[in-house]
Amino acid sequence: MTTACYGPRFEDALILAARSFRTVRRKASGIPYIAHLLWVTATVAEHGGDEDQLIAAVLHDYLEDVEGSSAAELERRFGDRATQMVQELSDTTTRPKPPWRERKVRYLAHLPHASPEVKLISAADKLHNVLSCVHDYKTDGEALFDRFRGGREGTLWYFREVHWALGRGWPHPLVDELGVQVTLLHQLAKAPLEDR
DSSP: OOOOSSOHHHHHHHHHHHHHTTTOBOTTTOOBTHHHHHHHHHHHHHTTOOHHHHHHHHTTTHHHHSTTOOHHHHHHHHOHHHHHHHHHHOSOOOSSOOOHHHHHHHHHHHGGGSOHHHHHHHHHHHHHHHHHHHHHHHHHGGGGGGGSTTHHHHHHHHHHHHHHHHHTTOOOHHHHHHHHHHHHHHHHTTOOOOOO
16 A cells, blocks of 8 residues: 555645635746745655645745735644744735835744744745746846845845855755855855855
């Protein structure tokens, strides 16, 4: 008898993500947003994530970005642990969203103390974001930063700080790869990379 790698809860999470983000595209690229959610989920799976982590990975932007979403709904459908991870991965769940910098500072303050399970998902998420920026910088140059609320300086600052926060007490290959890509983005943008 073959043991299943995941159960119906994960299948339900995939369906919820596909339906909820059906009309959403990545910033200015035209790529369906589900591609990002699936990339993050695949990366978490490849690094040993369990079913709750896979659920949280595919829904990591659900509470933050889907109008009418609620933690109570996620808890009912997917349980406490997956829901708690989605909440920790969200920089806000309030509407309207607080200012960009305020949200990012709050998220960064929490991240060094997050569990390894949450850090794995966050690292996969941020790595894909930086990889996308590196790719787009090569074709769009400085215009890339016009897509982001933080602009050029805020975006570069946030990626540097996320890399540092994730690496606090959590040595992991994804943190190393994130550091490589953050450095590359700074080099492409000819921006100084401050040491901590």
